Amino acid sequence: LDEQEAFDIEYWLLEEAKLQRMPKPKSLAGQVALITGGAGGIGKATAYRLMNEGACVVIADIDDAALAAATEELGKKFGKDFVRPVKFDVTREEEVLKGFANAVVEFGGLDILVSNAGLASSAPIEETSLALWNRNMDILATGYFLVSREAFKLFRAQKIGGNVVFVASKNGLAASPNAAAYCTAKAAEIHLARCLALEGAEAQIRVNVVNPDAVLRGSKIWAGEWLEQRASTYKTDKDGLEEMYRQRSMLKRSVFPEDIAEAIYFLASDMSAKSTGNIINVDAGNAQSFTR
Numbered sequence: 001l002d003e004q005e006a007f008d009i010e011y012w013l014l015e016e017a018k019l020q021r022m023p024k025p026k027s028l029a030g031q032v033a034l035i036t037g038g039a040g041g042i043g044k045a046t047a048y049r050l051m052n053e054g055a056c057v058v059i060a061d062i063d064d065a066a067l068a069a070a071t072e073e074l075g076k077k078f079g080k081d082f083v084r085p086v087k088f089d090v091t092r093e094e095e096v097l098k099g100f101a102n103a104v105v106e107f108g109g110l111d112i113l114v115s116n117a118g119l120a121s122s123a124p125i126e127e128t129s130l131a132l133w134n135r136n137m138d139i140l141a142t143g144y145f146l147v148s149r150e151a152f153k154l155f156r157a158q159k160i161g162g163n164v165v166f167v168a169s170k171n172g173l174a175a176s177p178n179a180a181a182y183c184t185a186k187a188a189e190i191h192l193a194r195c196l197a198l199e200g201a202e203a204q205i206r207v208n209v210v211n212p213d214a215v216l217r218g219s220k221i222w223a224g225e226w227l228e229q230r231a232s233t234y235k236t237d238k239d240g241l242e243e244m245y246r247q248r249s250m251l252k253r254s255v256f257p258e259d260i261a262e263a264i265y266f267l268a269s270d271m272s273a274k275s276t277g278n279i280i281n282v283d284a285g286n287a288q289s290f291t292r
């Protein structure tokens with residue numbers, strides 16, 4: 001090496017070291033996300049993930065106590081100025097309109113909608129009442145429609161594109177025993193996402209889906225009636241169910257709310273800038289999806 005070459009290399013190494021030391025900008029800094037069901041297991045984990053990337057988050061939920069607790073927890077971790085609770089029921093049009101208007105006032109706009117508020121229900125078809133069928137359709141299909149419609153209006157008005165992520169379910173693709181109402185409503189969500197991806201594309205509004213398989217830890221769904229019904233369908237208890245889902249996965253691993261949040265973050269960020277109308281299954285490789 002001559003003197004000039006040695007100097008150039010030394011200079012380059014110093015510059016590289018300086019770059020390494022510089023704080024990296026957060027990937028969602030300045031962006032606003034609204035998460036329905038934000039006080040629940042997957043919703044709150046998603047709020048954590050997006051806020052960790054610098055996003056301001058509106059958590060929307062129907063459950064007052066859970067909403068207050070989640071707001072306090074997230075505020076303590078990331079700062080009170082970065083999180084706002086908004087209470088609304090996703091099945092009630094007036095509440096959704098008001099909820100979105102309030103959310104926009106809080107942070108001045110919207111970049112990301114995570115439509116996640118939901119439930120799970122199980123009953124053999126002969127025992128599925130019209131009320132149970134309608135409840136699934138109302139919350140899962142109609143609820144997802146109502147919040148997407150408001151997000152689309154905002155995105156179009158802002159003229160900077162937008163991002164919608166649906167939390168649907170593996171059960172929207174694959175039938176699950178004694179859960180026709182739930183599976184059908186989840187399938188409707190997935191198809192709604194495809195239709196919206198097509199409608200939003202020209203305005204750079206992306207719409208994608210995350211399909212979780214069973215997420216037993218942290219989810220309120222797995223603390224109530226659904227747990228009892230699944231336990232009775234598969235003749236086991238909660239631990240047995242968790243083991244069953246683990247064994248049925250190709251990776252032999254359980255799926256946690258944080259795993260779903262990671263996929264949501266990917267779809268909500270520019271990492272997936274060229275993806276729309278697509279589905280990510282987060283199921284540790286459910287072997288039932290493959291023929292052997």
Ligand code: NAD
Pocket residue numbers: 036037038039040041042043060061062063066088089090091116117118119120139143167168169170211212213214215216218219220221222
């Ligand atoms: P969770 O019960 O912990 O959270 C759901 C949240 O949605 C709750 O906080 C609840 O208060 C809220 N909510 C329910 N109905 C509402 C309504 N009408 N309006 C507004 N908020 C409402 O459950 P989770 O496991 O976090 O589920 C989140 C989503 O993931 C749901 O759509 C669910 O169907 C889907 N999912 C869950 C699993 C799983 O095994 N946990 C698997 C596949 C799909």
